[in-house]
Amino acid sequence: MNKQSPSRSNRPALALHVPEPKYRPGDTPDFSSIQVPAAGEAPRPDIAAPDEETFPLCNSLVRVLDDQGKAVGPWDPKLDPDTLRKMLKDMKTVRVFDDRMYRAQRQGKTSFYMKCTGEEAIAVAAAAAMDPEDMHFPTYRQQGLLVARGYPLVTMMCQIYSNAGDPLHGRQLPIMYSDKEHGFFSISGNLGTQYPQAVGWAMASAIKGDSRIAMGWIGDGATAEGDFHSALTFATVYQAPVILAVVNNQWAISSFSGIAGAEQATFAARAIGYGTAGLRVDGNDALAVYAAVRWAAERARTNKGPTLIEFFTYRAEGHSTSDDPTGYRPKGEAEQWPLGDPIARLKAHLVVLGEWDEERDSALDEEINATVRAAQKEAEKTGTLSDQGFDNIPSMFEDVYSDTPWHLTEQRDASLAEAREYLGRDPE
Amino acid sequence: MSTRNMIEAINDAHRVMMERDPDVVVYGEDAGYFGGVFRATAGLQKQFGKTRCFDAPISEGGIVGTAVGMAAYGLKPVIEIQFADYIYPGYDQIVSEVAKMRYRTAGEWTMPMVIRTPYGGGIFGGQTHSQSPEALFTHVAGLKVVVPSNPYDAKGLLIAAIEDPDPVIFFEPKRIYNGPFDGHHDRPVTPWAKHEKSAVPDGHYTVPLGKAEVVRAGGDLTVLAYGTMVHVALAAVADNDIDAEVIDLKTLLPVDIETIEASVKKTGRCLIVQEATRTGGYGAELSALVQERCFYHLEAPVERVTGWDTPYPHAYEWIYFPGPIRMKTALKKVMAA
Ligand SMILES: Cc1ncc(C[n+]2csc(CCOP(=O)(O)OP(=O)(O)O)c2C)c(N)n1
Secondary structure: OOOOOHHHOOOOOOOOOOOOOOOOOOOOOOOOOOOOOOOOOOOOOOOOOOHHHHHHHHOOOEOOEOOOOOEOOOOOOOOOHHHHHHHHHHHHHHHHHHHHHHHHHHOOOOOOOOOOOOOHHHHHHHHHHOOOOOEEEOOOOOHHHHHHOOOOHHHHHHHHHOOOOOOOOOOOOOOOOOEOOOOEOOOOOOOOOHHHHHHHHHHHHHHOOOOOOEEEEEEOHHHHOHHHHHHHHHHHHOOOOEEEEEEEOOEEOOEEHHHHOOOOOOOOOHHHHHOOEEEEEEOOOHHHHHHHHHHHHHHHHOOOOOEEEEEEOOOOOOOOOOOOHHHOOOOOHHHHOOOOOHHHHHHHHHHHOOOOOHHHHHHHHHHHHHHHHHHHHHHHHOOOHHHOOOOOHHHHHOOOOOOOOHHHHHHHHHHHHHHHHHHOOOOO | OEEOOHHHHHHHHHHHHHHHOOOEEEEEOOOOOOOOOOOOOOOHHHHHOOOOEEEOOOOHHHHHHHHHHHHHHOOEEEEEOOOHHHOHHHHHHHHHHHOOHHHHOOOOOOOOOEEEEEEOOOOOOOOOOOOOOHHHHHOOOOOEEEOOOOHHHHHHHHHHHHHOOOOEEEEEEHHHOOOOOOOOOOOOOOOHHHOHHHEEOOOOOOOOOOOOEEEEOOOOEEEEEOOHHHHHHHHHHHHOOOOEEEEEOOEEEOOOHHHHHHHHHHHOOEEEEEEEEOOOOHHHHHHHHHHHHHHHHOOOOOEEEEEOOOOOOOOOHHHHOOOHHHHHHHHHHHHHO
């Protein structure tokens, strides 16, 4: 379609810009072009500050931990050592849990798994900064919320194995947890859907005159969905008591963040267009994450409206067990990531404070390994996906509606007859 | 002639058409550099450049909406929706815009595009990676709906779809993307390479839209199937030693009524099989068509084999999936009546 009419023949030909990441397999990754401001540099507006005061923060990076592991600047949440140690433990637990479940998938014990390696600080510190009664509308890399809120690891694993201990009765894909009591809304496979849902929950809390707030989660890639924009519109219009988090881990399966618009603006800067408060935060800095979520939570709780927070981080592993990242990005890119490893950084901080040492660290690692291993043993006693048979077929037809209509009753009976025919006996 | 699995055949169809027609552009989530999570567009960006094959933002509404604009300009977009389960954010654009454009503008604007999407279960994808939403599209005037069941057809039908002046929704059975399915989920899958039917010609050829194929001739009853279910139907018929005529519909809208009618009038019996949930499914439409046109030739009520009316349950995927046993029960019922 290069035809131009004669009257336009002296105009330049238009060209389409298709964003391309700087490095592809075979290249040596180099992140030196990423602007990493010094820790402590970003100002911290008052909780009651007008939204505009945050706009410069949408283009910088809130950081607390410096390269030596010291907490510096106005965002330092000055947490007590016990809280810091709990966060370290939770983050380490998430990583060990991820590794074991990843291996379980490789061993054929379940169909699928997704790790959050390198992103552990985000969910764990967010959980620490919010109240247990607050509601999260998570996406699939916030297992740290459940771990930090003390959800049983065995139950998480049973969900992953789709076994008889799975509270969701094997209906959901592994890692698509749901637990009301722990403030964890059901995860959908459909990206972005939970974002306006979080806003609606927060609006309801305001309508009811409650004091609980909500937090919605989305990945950088999924910000392209219409739901992202609907959520921001509603949140802003109604000044909903909600925190809207974007976890920018640089990759959406094989598509780099530029495909979602990161070349032209930060994700935090989306807030500016809506006139809502926004922050861009070092997602590998547990203290910065904590401080930012705390700040946004206090604003929400005092009717100062929503905050959009971009957590700047890196997806250190593949997208999921179905993905091979070496097909689209250089090996070893994660190690080059300029914001370091969140677990190592928090550990260094505790060491600097004199509240931690190598000995206690290895003891903790051992303890966590043992805990996770024991949980896995326990969960596997109830079975893994691969040994799911014909138990409990009728449960498949429950919860489609509150009451089971005639057609589902008929289908349940047909299904049982089918199993009988297949097995040559009654299904258990 | 080469041997190809379905993904390779689909990939080749893109290549053939991109070589022939510079107006064909291909995009979708992960479709560019990486070539799609199922690799259907692998290598196309390298061969044709970034402006003819590229990654799209994760916005199905955006993907379909921009395709409308491109088609309006005169390009032929071939877009990939990563899983059929994720087509819904693009649904408004498809139903309200893509499907109705020719009609509402009296032909001034047309929508020559193909919307490709993997559908169906059998991969432990749970409820958001296993659905068969074809009936939502066969209910929309202005769309064509195509479902191939083997590599040869996948390539030929996709080329025909790209060449078609109207919008085509192209549902790809992901259960058989990488190898044939013998219809029994409890047996190992043999690779397409060992499967004679997977011989796929090189270069350009078409399998016409709107034409079904009798994949097994028989006199006792007619089985109507499409996509993955063609394989289940063939397996069940073979297992039960029934002289059934099995028809692979290939195009659901517009469906090949002549082939269906001729077969049912000959056999006097009809069994319809779909993987999708039962109620309001495409099988219901087929059943109504057969009843309207062949009523006086029928020896038995038309029967349907379908998925259950529940969301696709992860752990119970094979209990949900219509397999040879469900087929056998229905075959017996139709034959006994
Ligand atoms: C509506 C929808 N479209 C497409 C997909 C397929 N999909 C699953 S994850 C994913 C990438 C998401 O990337 P991002 O939002 O950045 O989150 P991350 O995986 O990086 O944490 C895609 C395209 C989906 N699940 N839902």
